[in-house]
Every structure is written in structure tokens, then in C-alpha cells.
Amino acid sequence: MYSLKDYNTFGIDVTCPSLHEVNSEYHLIELLANKTSDEIIILGGGSNVLLINDLELPVYLNRINGIEVVDESEEELIVEVGGGENWHQFVCWCMNNNFGNFENLSLIPGTVGAAPMQNIGAYGEEISKYLINVSTVELKTLKKRVFSAEECELGYRNSVFKHREKGKYFITKVQFRLSKNRKVNLSYGAIESLLAARNILKPTIQDVSKVVIDIRNSKLPSPSEIGNAGSFFKNPIIDEKSFLELKNKRPDVVFYEMPNSQYKIPAGWLIDQLGWKGKRVGNTGCYAQQALVLVNYGGATGSEIYRHALTVQQDVYDSFGVEITPEVNLLGLS
Ligand SMILES: Cc1cc2nc3c(=O)[nH]c(=O)nc-3n(C[C@H](O)[C@H](O)[C@H](O)COP(=O)(O)OP(=O)(O)OC[C@H]3O[C@@H](n4cnc5c(N)ncnc54)[C@H](O)[C@@H]3O)c2cc1C
Structure with a gap:
């Protein structure tokens, strides 16, 4: 039995019969070909789960990494991100390279692969506005399938992966659109007030990201502490x-x-x-x-x-x- 205490942000100490780290799509298919149970449990950062009892199913941890630019124009670029990448690290990569769209979604815990599950959102933004497609492996057939943004049926904290296709696919990669000339979104009042208090009149995406991080740190408990x-x-x-x-x-x-x-x-x-x-x-x-x-x-x-x-x-x-x-x-x- 394996303890899942370090794999969920509630810090609940339950067990599972086996624990597998998935490092690539190829590795996933190899592991799934040898799986001993029809159903499995997938975890990214474990920041949106409550583990109520010991799990009877094997747990697969998504650790598929990598950020690849697949297309680029003067205004934007398309990136394909490994589902195991940490979401905030990906946002930091965007900020360091001056690519906008996700600055309002700074500091959301978890992985990129789980982000489409509930169409993560905060401070006036949701990933649905910038998601292009989601690459998956079907657990039953081991076939690859790419879901277009439309097929993901993203809604308020919802997607097709939470209802009709629940438990059927492993999300391996996600493609997003990033902006090179982003007009910042200050629709959420607290962002505008804090920028004004700091005398920032023409905020950059990096300014917005910093303000969002500060607001989140002042309101939300850090899972490392509680x-x-x-x-x-x-x-x-x-x-x-x-x-x-x-x-x-x-x-x-x-x-x-x-x-x-x-x-x-x-x-x-x-x-x-x-x-x-x-x-x-x-x-x-x-x-x-x-x-x-x-x-x-x-x-x-x-x-x-x-x-x-x-x-x-x-x-x-x-x-x-x-x-x-x-x-x-x-x-x-x-
Ligand atoms: C302090 C805090 C603040 C938060 N703030 C926000 C917020 O502002 N906005 C917001 O939207 N959410 C927020 N969340 C929730 C959470 O961060 C997101 O839902 C995040 O996307 C979960 O990612 P994860 O990798 O931890 O998913 P997990 O918790 O590991 O998994 C969540 C669900 O997705 C499934 N899943 C995970 N990875 C895959 C995959 N690769 N393929 C198929 N299924 C998969 C799991 O089986 C599970 O059902 C917050 C959480 C915390 C702890």
C-alpha cells in the first residue's frame, strides 16, 4: 500500500494499492497496457480532490513535462504544454517571455493537464478563452484522441471530462494561444485598486501577475501551511x-x-x-x-x-x- 498524504493538498493520509509516475505519452501507453484494473485514478497536483477513504484503484501521477512552441505569428503564438507541467510555473514561463493571456491566473495550484477538467478561472479570466485543444489517451482502448476546444464543452468549473467522458481519458498535453501584445484585463475591481494603490498607471502583464499573486496570498491559505x-x-x-x-x-x-x-x-x-x-x-x-x-x-x-x-x-x-x-x-x- 502507498500513502497519498504527499500527493493531495488537503494532506489526507489514505492509501492506494499502487502508484505510478507517468513521464511521457509513450510511457503512459506502456503502463496502461499492463494495468491490472479496468479503472484507474489520475492525479496531477492533488489540489482539487478530497480523498474520503483508502482508494482501491491504482493511482497514476501525471508528470509529462515540456513546453513547445508549435506556431507563431506577429501577434500570437501557439504552445503545446505537457499535462504534468505545474500551472504556475507555466504562467511564470509566459511572464518571463512576455507572453500574455494567463497573468490573471497566476498562482493557481496544480498541473496543466487538470486545468481543462474544470476550466480553471480566476479574477475575470478562464482558460476556455485561450484553449485550442486537449490531447488525450483513451484508457480503455489506449487510442490517442485530440479534443477541440468546442468538444471539451468548457463551462463554469466544468467540462466534458467532468460529466459525459468522466474517467475515460488521460489528458497528456494541452495547446493554448498566447498573446504578444496583450491588453491587460483589469475587470476584477481588486486588481485595479491594488495597481492604483501602487501608483502603477500603465500596468504590464507582469504587474498584473504580481498583484494577483499578492491578492491570492492575502486571501487564500497556502496548502503548505494549512x-x-x-x-x-x-x-x-x-x-x-x-x-x-x-x-x-x-x-x-x-x-x-x-x-x-x-x-x-x-x-x-x-x-x-x-x-x-x-x-x-x-x-x-x-x-x-x-x-x-x-x-x-x-x-x-x-x-x-x-x-x-x-x-x-x-x-x-x-x-x-x-x-x-x-x-x-x-x-x-x-
Ligand atoms: C489554494 C488553492 C487555490 C485554488 N484556486 C483556484 C482558482 O482560483 N481557480 C480554479 O479554477 N481552481 C483553483 N483551485 C483548484 C485547483 O488548483 C485546480 O482545479 C487545478 O486545476 C487542479 O489541478 P491538479 O493537478 O492539482 O488536479 P488534481 O487535484 O490532481 O485532479 C483534479 C481532477 O482532475 C483529474 N485529473 C487530473 N489530472 C488529469 C489528467 N491529466 N487527465 C485526466 N484527469 C485528470 C483527477 O482525477 C481529479 O478528478 C485552487 C486550489 C487550491 C488548493
């Missing part, structure tokens, strides 16, 4: 009828209008209103600076954190009639 997987729940999107009911009950509700008469409610606000923010329950709880982040104060088990998540979820439903669902992938659920 176990967590970022936002535990997705922000619920509700229809007009449910929204009006909620607004009637709570005129102060925070919301964002979405297309098709839908409304996005910050899950953190809902949880915060119920007094969960900063409340410790055993070895877990909702982080003091951000109620949406569940944390492991040390020694928490996956099932303890899961039970806490269910309690918070039920409380939000009972109090507001709104269902919040996990953004984090639940593994080992028996």
Missing part, C-alpha cells in the same frame, strides 16, 4: 423564480446577473451568513478569511471533511433553499 483544496463549493447559478424568492427572504443577497435570466450567488456569502466562517469543527472547518475554503487544521480524515461539507451544504439548503455542489472532486466515496 491543508485545503481552494474553493470547496461552486457558486450556485439559480433561475429567476428561485432568485426572487431568495431576494424576498434576504434583500441584501449578493448576486451577479447571468445570461438567460439566471443569477450567480457567491457560495461564500451564503456560508458566511450562517456563521460558518472561521468556525472549527474537530480538525476541520471553514477558513477564517474565506468561508468557501474548507481546511484541514491537522490530522483531519477525508470523511471528517466530507461530513462537514455535507453539514454546511444542508444548512445552506435549509436556510436559503439553494443547493451548493462541490467543486472539489470526491474520490474514495464508498
